[in-house]
Amino acid sequence: MAQPEKPSAGPLMTPSNQTVKVGLGKRSYDIVIGPGSLHRMGEYLQSLGLSGRVGVVTNPTLARLYGASLKKAIGKAGFTCYFISIPDGERTKTLRWVSYIVDELVKHRFERRSTLVALGGGVIGDITGFAASMYLRGIPFVQVSTTLVAQVDSSVGGKTGVNHPSGKNLIGAFYQPALVVSDTNTLQTLPKREWLSGLAEVIKYGVIADKSFFGFLEDRMEHILDMQEKDIQTVVTRCCEIKARVVAKDERESGLRRILNYGHTIGHALEALGGYRKYIHGEAVGIGMVHESLLANHLELCSKDVVDRQRALIQRTGLPVRIPAHSFSRFWGAMRHDKKVAQGTVHCVLPRSIGKVQVMPLDPRTVRRWYAQFS
Numbered sequence: 001m002a003q004p005e006k007p008s009a010g011p012l013m014t015p016s017n018q019t020v021k022v023g024l025g026k027r028s029y030d031i032v033i034g035p036g037s038l039h040r041m042g043e044y045l046q047s048l049g050l051s052g053r054v055g056v057v058t059n060p061t062l063a064r065l066y067g068a069s070l071k072k073a074i075g076k077a078g079f080t081c082y083f084i085s086i087p088d089g090e091r092t093k094t095l096r097w098v099s100y101i102v103d104e105l106v107k108h109r110f111e112r113r114s115t116l117v118a119l120g121g122g123v124i125g126d127i128t129g130f131a132a133s134m135y136l137r138g139i140p141f142v143q144v145s146t147t148l149v150a151q152v153d154s155s156v157g158g159k160t161g162v163n164h165p166s167g168k169n170l171i172g173a174f175y176q177p178a179l180v181v182s183d184t185n186t187l188q189t190l191p192k193r194e195w196l197s198g199l200a201e202v203i204k205y206g207v208i209a210d211k212s213f214f215g216f217l218e219d220r221m222e223h224i225l226d227m228q229e230k231d232i233q234t235v236v237t238r239c240c241e242i243k244a245r246v247v248a249k250d251e252r253e254s255g256l257r258r259i260l261n262y263g264h265t266i267g268h269a270l271e272a273l274g275g276y277r278k279y280i281h282g283e284a285v286g287i288g289m290v291h292e293s294l295l296a297n298h299l300e301l302c303s304k305d306v307v308d309r310q311r312a313l314i315q316r317t318g319l320p321v322r323i324p325a326h327s328f329s330r331f332w333g334a335m336r337h338d339k340k341v342a343q344g345t346v347h348c349v350l351p352r353s354i355g356k357v358q359v360m361p362l363d364p365r366t367v368r369r370w371y372a373q374f375s
Ligand SMILES: NC(=O)c1ccc[n+]([C@@H]2O[C@H](COP(=O)([O-])OP(=O)(O)OC[C@H]3O[C@@H](n4cnc5c(N)ncnc54)[C@H](O)[C@@H]3O)[C@@H](O)[C@H]2O)c1
Pocket: 059, 061, 062, 065, 088, 089, 090, 093, 120, 121, 122, 123, 124, 126, 146, 147, 148, 149, 150, 153, 154, 155, 156, 157, 158, 159, 160, 169, 186, 187, 188, 189, 190, 191, 194
């Protein structure tokens, strides 16, 4: 989908905030990371050269926690602010709710230069970005990310969209935001299970691209679990830098971007086998990483130490690491249903060492022999 040229941002750095740039030519944008950044949203919108109406898409949970602060910050800078609230949860990520958002934009006479702001996690970010991509063929879109998953993953890279009854994220567009604001203070109110789910993605970045970041996580995990501000900021910043680098090289997932799916081939299968109720995403990804590395070890691609370090780190967070027992045919069937299957062949991201992975086609007979110990 064609995307309008992005408004240019001014300097967004303050002593307590850090900025990561996602370098995508004319579609480049900044991610501002730090405590209290939400309160400076008005200045940020101004520095992008935006004016007029701002629609804040959010849900009742986030409206209650952060709605008033955001409204104040935006209003103070002279914008007219409308809140568009949709129900909380993944089940809202549908075309029906996109249509509702568009109805609200029409009702409030939003124009080409009006702005949509997502206040929330990945669900709100994905649906709002998609609505912004299609309303008047694209209006500026800003994400205020409030979950760890959104701050380290979903707000970086421009994938927007909604689910279809027959599959997750089947409808969508690549549409880059004009800015992402990740206020690390908002993570304090996140339910613990959601927080840990994000940590699985954090660990993933160390394994796929950055050995020293993995070492940092091993050194500082107790401090991170204790939500020490400086460590949280380091974690979010480093993950954004890694994802930004990958996305800048492969915006539309034709090659390198696939490494971001480490832990997800088995993870998605476990989510599906659990009827999307047993595990939340990051829990399944954690088990997926442990078992994709076990598979890599079985294939003699990596040493046992690569498996042990990941399992130990994931265990320290409290995330599950054991794979539930399913027959091989159910397990393999679920793996084959993953979106990343090309022409019937299951591809999987497998580690060579901590910090280095490769994408490999899987031979079902080999996987069956390896899987026998778990079924
Ligand atoms: N676009 C991408 O590249 C990408 C990447 C990863 C995931 N995703 C998508 O992201 C979605 C998952 O996102 P998520 O994990 O952020 O979940 P989410 O958006 O559903 O948020 C989880 C829960 O936490 C609540 N919440 C959010 N922030 C809070 C806060 N600060 N305090 C208290 N409660 C808060 C929400 O209301 C919700 O109930 C999925 O739909 C997934 O497909 C997209």
